Amino acid sequence: MTKPYDFLIVGAGYAGSVCAERLAAAGRRVLLIDRRPHIGGNAYDCLNAQGVLIHPYGPHIFHTNARRVFDYLGGFTRWRFYEHRVLAKVGRQFLPIPINRVTINRLYGLELDEAGVAAHLERVREPKNEIRTSLDVVLNSVGGDLCDKFFSGYTKKQWGLDLSELAAGVAARIPTRTNDDDRYFTDRFQFMPEQGYARMFETMLAHPNIEVRLGTDFAELRRDIPASKVIYTGPIDFYFDYRFGKLPYRSLEFQHEHRPEDAYQPVGTINYPNEEDYTRITEFKKLTGQVCAGTAIVREFPRAEGDPYYPVPRPENELLFKRYQTLADQEEEVHFVGRLAQYRYYNMDQVVAASLALTDKILGRQVAQR
Structure with missing residues (x-):
């Protein structure tokens, strides 16, 4: 029998919504489902009871170096320029993070210029011949005291693990600077959607070829999928009924x-x-x-428990994921994309880029990257 949809897309966050829009624009009929009562996934925003725009699932700050990603999303929103700044509470002080010249001078009561900060960091760093863990990254960059003050405790709370137990890429996301640049990100494009993320997603999904069903679990449609192909953006271990055990x-x-x-x-x-x-x-x-x-x-x-937000980047977890990825590669009519489906600690722009790449592949397009 002819299926009523060309694609069933599971999850209405960035990955699912971008795929839905791109496929619908190419003439494909799409059913987009999400178990939550709203679109946008964790990037969803709304007004609180007092009329303040909030992000229920924590702050989402858009930044990217990818012109294609920025231009693509710009088709569904006007942008508001915004450069994010972060302070860290160390003792009674609130100091810029990532660590910069101001951080070093205020913390230690110094008056160093850029060259002086570079020399200071060179003196205190603990060089590592091989970088395997996040602890190696931090000690190699800033040494033990700054590691203890800014990174060790935060990591233990955030991940429930010591720096030595995390892959190097986690700590590598936070740079160290010798100048006064106090921006958290240095990407070319740093903006927020002017009317919020939810409005951006609404515009993205306002295509006649897209049907959205909220409050709908994949399990409800799994036995009789009403589409020729599936794009799945949820946890990959869930899709395969935890055959090899749960991914952390x-x-x-x-x-x-x-x-x-x-x-x-x-x-x-x-x-x-x-x-x-x-x-x-x-x-x-x-x-x-x-x-x-x-x-x-x-x-x-x-x-440790609750909705999955962050894949835990450790070598043993990557090996377990690879076993699930082998199963995913055997699914001819199912595509896996997104932070949970690909078990990757993606930023928002990386999810968009992965989703655009997937739909390019499905549609047989070759797109020049910028």
Whole structure:
């Protein structure tokens, strides 16, 4: 029998929504489902009870060096320029992170110029001939004292693991600077969707070839899939009924709070690497630029159980994932894409890029990368 849809896409976050839009624009009929009552996945945003735009699943700050990704999403939103800045609470001080010249001078009561900071870091670093873990990365870059003050405690809270137990790529995401640049990201394109992520996703999915069904679990359609092909963006181990055991994921608990003051903190995010139970506090108005009475913040508490947010990057987990990937490669009519399906610690732009690459492949297109 003829299937009513060409593609069933599981998950209405970035991966699923980008694939749905690209395939629909190419004339394919798409059914997009999500078990949650909204589109946008973890990037979904909405107004709280007091009218402040918040991110229920924690702050999402868009940044990319990929012109294609930026231009593609720009077809569904106007952008608001925003450069994210973060402070870390160390003792009684709030210091720029990533570590820069200001961080070093304030922390140690110094007055170093750029060359002086570079020389200081060279003196305190602990050179490693082989970089295997995140601990190797940090010690090789900034030495033991800065590691203890900024990285060790934060990592233990965030991942439930020591730096020595995490792959090197986790710590490598945070650079060290000798100048006064206090931007958290240095990408070419740093913007927020002017009317929010949810509006951007609504525009992306407003195509007559796309049907969206929310509050719908994949299990409800799995026995009789109403499409010729499937694009799956959920946890890959779930798809295969945990045949080889569960892949480890890290979850988060969010404590949202509305505040009567117009501003709560000086920057968008403050990290708490040491004493507190939470890892960071983010103030949403700093990110969105919204002008309204009151403000809204969120505290993040990493958890071992709950919805999967972060694949845990360790060699043994990668080996387990490879076993599932072998099964996925044998599924001729199913494509796997996204942070959970590919078990990758992707940023938003990397998910978009992977999804664009997948649809290019499906549609037989060769696209020049910029």
